[in-house]
Amino acid sequence: MSRRRIGRIMKEKGLVSKYTVAQFKPRKSKVNESEIGNLLNREFNQDH
Secondary structure, three states, X not given: OOHHHHHHHHHHHOOOOOOOXXXXXXXXXXXXXXXXXXXXXXXXXXXX
């Protein structure tokens, strides 16, 4: 069978191959710079 025929049959059945599903790709972020702000103004103290 050709890949096109298999693709058509899979499409009719609502199947998606694991290979074609987009995988998570981590992005490099800058060190010690968080995009999420300190909205609650939390201050942590290690002594307690």
